[in-house]
Amino acid sequence: MLAQSAVSSTAVSLFFLLSALPSPYLSGAAPPFDEIYEVTQNGEFTAWIVEKRRWLHQRPETMFEEFGTSEYIESTLRDLGVPFTTGWGKNVHGDPSVNGTGVVAHIGSGNPPCVALRADIDALPILEDTGLPFASQTSGKMHACGHDSHTSMLLGAARYLKELNDREPLKGTVRLIFQPAEEGGAGAKMMREEGVLSLHPPVQRIFGIHVWPNHPTGLILSRPGTIMSGGEDLSVSIRGRGGHAAMPHLNVDPVPAAAALISAFQTVVSRETSPLDSRVISITTLKGGSATNVIPSEVVLGGRHWFLSEKGRQNSWSRMEEMAKGVAAAYGSEASLERPNPEHYPPTVNDPNLWSFLKEVGSAASVSGEVLEMEAPTMVAEDFSFFQETVPGLFVFLGQGSGLESMGRPTTAALHSPQFTLDEAVLPRGSALHSLLALASLDELSTSSSGSTTSSTTSMRSEDL
CATH class of the missing domain: 3.30.70.360 (Alpha-Beta Plaits)
Incomplete structure (x- = not known):
C-alpha cells in the first residue's frame, strides 16, 4: 500500500546538551518542559527549525500536490536517522495512479504503548501579501494557516526525540504523522482509512497543535469536549x-x-x-x-x-x-x-481525560504558567476530527500573536489572510510541547494497567521500519 521506507545512519547530534541535563532525563522518565525547552530553544536548534520553516514557506503546495514538501520532510528525517514510510493520504477521489504525499515516521521501541503526533503540511490558494524576504515564491499559493510551522515544529520534535531515544530508549513508540490535504481534502480521513492509527503498534492517543494569532505568543489554550x-x-x-x-x-x-x-x-x-x-x-x-x-x-x-x-x-x-x-x-x-467536496468534516472533540492530562503536564509550557480553557468552541473546521473518531485525541492552540518586535510586523493577522505572519519565536516551544506530550503520555501509558488499546491492528511490515 505504501511506497518506500528510508533510514539514514547520520543524525544531528545534541550530545553536549543532552549529557548536561539531570539524570532523570536519561532514566526513562519524561523530563519536565523546561528541560526539553532548554534544548529546543538553543540557538543552533532554533535556527535549524526556522530554516526548515522558511524553506517550506517559500514553496507552498496545496492539497494532494505536496510532492516537494513531502520530499523535504523525507530528506530531513533521513538526515536525522528516523525511519519513515511514504505514500500516505492518497486522494481516493482523484487519479488512482498518483501516490499520497503523507509521511509517517516512528521513534522508539516499535512496540506499545504508542502515541501519535500530527502536523498538516498543505498550503492555501492565496496570494501572499506580507513583504517578507522569504515570502512565497509560488504566485497564488501561501502558507496562510501556519502549516509550514506545524511541519517544522514536528520535525523539531523528531530531532529531539531521536537524540533522546539514541541515549535511552523510549518507553514505547512515538508515531509522527505528516498529513496532506487538511484544507478541504480530508487527508486525515484518507490516512486513517489506510491504517495509520491501527498500524502496529496501534495508536492509543493522538495530539495536534495549531498556531493561533488571536493570543500572545507562547500561550497554550484548549478545552474539553468540542473545540472546533x-x-x-x-x-x-x-x-x-x-x-x-x-x-x-x-x-x-x-x-x-x-x-x-x-x-x-x-x-x-x-x-x-x-x-x-x-x-x-x-x-x-x-x-x-x-x-x-x-x-x-x-x-x-x-x-x-x-x-x-x-x-x-x-x-x-x-x-x-x-x-x-x-x-x-x-x-x-x-x-x-x-456538495462539491464529497467529504464533510465532523466537529473536533477533545477527550476530557487528555484535557486534564494537558493541564497537569502542560502548564509549564505556557507563558502564563497555566493552560487557558477556551470558553466556547471556535467555528472553524479541522480534519484532525477524523483521528479523534477512532482514538482519544487532543487538539491544542499555541498563541503566536505577539511577534511584532521579533518579526518586524504584526503577527496578529487572521488565519487564511494574505497578511498572515508567523511569530517564529513560537517554533522551539511547539517542538518542546510536542515532545513533552509524547514522553509524558508514554510514561502514563506504560505504567497503566491496560497497556494496550482495543483498536484493531495491522501488522507493520519489516521494510516499513
Missing part, C-alpha cells in the same frame, strides 16, 4: 434564461434570485437556530456572466457551512436545499444545491 466545529462545502446552481441585458423582460435573470438566496441562507442561522447553538453559513464565491450587456443563463454560488453537531449539519443542509428551490422558483428560475 464541523464543516461542509456547498455549491448552488441557479439557472435562468440568458439574453440581452437591455431587454430583461424577455429573459429569466438568475442574478436577482442569487442575491435573494444569499440573504435567505442567513436566516437559517439568525432565525432558525437556537441562540444556544452555533452555526455559520458563508457564501464566498459568486460566478455568473462574462459581459456587461448580457444576462447570464446561470449563476453559481459557492461557500461552506459550519456546525457543532450532525443534527445541526443535516438541518442546515435540508433548509438550504428547500430555500434554493423555493427562492429560485419565486424568481422564475431553477436551482440545485450540491
Whole structure:
C-alpha cells in the first residue's frame, strides 16, 4: 500500500546538551518542559527549525500536490536517522495512479504503548501579501494557516526525540504523522482509512497543535469536549434564461434570485437556530456572466457551512436545499444545491481525560504558567476530527500573536489572510510541547494497567521500519 521506507545512519547530534541535563532525563522518565525547552530553544536548534520553516514557506503546495514538501520532510528525517514510510493520504477521489504525499515516521521501541503526533503540511490558494524576504515564491499559493510551522515544529520534535531515544530508549513508540490535504481534502480521513492509527503498534492517543494569532505568543489554550466545529462545502446552481441585458423582460435573470438566496441562507442561522447553538453559513464565491450587456443563463454560488453537531449539519443542509428551490422558483428560475467536496468534516472533540492530562503536564509550557480553557468552541473546521473518531485525541492552540518586535510586523493577522505572519519565536516551544506530550503520555501509558488499546491492528511490515 505504501511506497518506500528510508533510514539514514547520520543524525544531528545534541550530545553536549543532552549529557548536561539531570539524570532523570536519561532514566526513562519524561523530563519536565523546561528541560526539553532548554534544548529546543538553543540557538543552533532554533535556527535549524526556522530554516526548515522558511524553506517550506517559500514553496507552498496545496492539497494532494505536496510532492516537494513531502520530499523535504523525507530528506530531513533521513538526515536525522528516523525511519519513515511514504505514500500516505492518497486522494481516493482523484487519479488512482498518483501516490499520497503523507509521511509517517516512528521513534522508539516499535512496540506499545504508542502515541501519535500530527502536523498538516498543505498550503492555501492565496496570494501572499506580507513583504517578507522569504515570502512565497509560488504566485497564488501561501502558507496562510501556519502549516509550514506545524511541519517544522514536528520535525523539531523528531530531532529531539531521536537524540533522546539514541541515549535511552523510549518507553514505547512515538508515531509522527505528516498529513496532506487538511484544507478541504480530508487527508486525515484518507490516512486513517489506510491504517495509520491501527498500524502496529496501534495508536492509543493522538495530539495536534495549531498556531493561533488571536493570543500572545507562547500561550497554550484548549478545552474539553468540542473545540472546533464541523464543516461542509456547498455549491448552488441557479439557472435562468440568458439574453440581452437591455431587454430583461424577455429573459429569466438568475442574478436577482442569487442575491435573494444569499440573504435567505442567513436566516437559517439568525432565525432558525437556537441562540444556544452555533452555526455559520458563508457564501464566498459568486460566478455568473462574462459581459456587461448580457444576462447570464446561470449563476453559481459557492461557500461552506459550519456546525457543532450532525443534527445541526443535516438541518442546515435540508433548509438550504428547500430555500434554493423555493427562492429560485419565486424568481422564475431553477436551482440545485450540491456538495462539491464529497467529504464533510465532523466537529473536533477533545477527550476530557487528555484535557486534564494537558493541564497537569502542560502548564509549564505556557507563558502564563497555566493552560487557558477556551470558553466556547471556535467555528472553524479541522480534519484532525477524523483521528479523534477512532482514538482519544487532543487538539491544542499555541498563541503566536505577539511577534511584532521579533518579526518586524504584526503577527496578529487572521488565519487564511494574505497578511498572515508567523511569530517564529513560537517554533522551539511547539517542538518542546510536542515532545513533552509524547514522553509524558508514554510514561502514563506504560505504567497503566491496560497497556494496550482495543483498536484493531495491522501488522507493520519489516521494510516499513
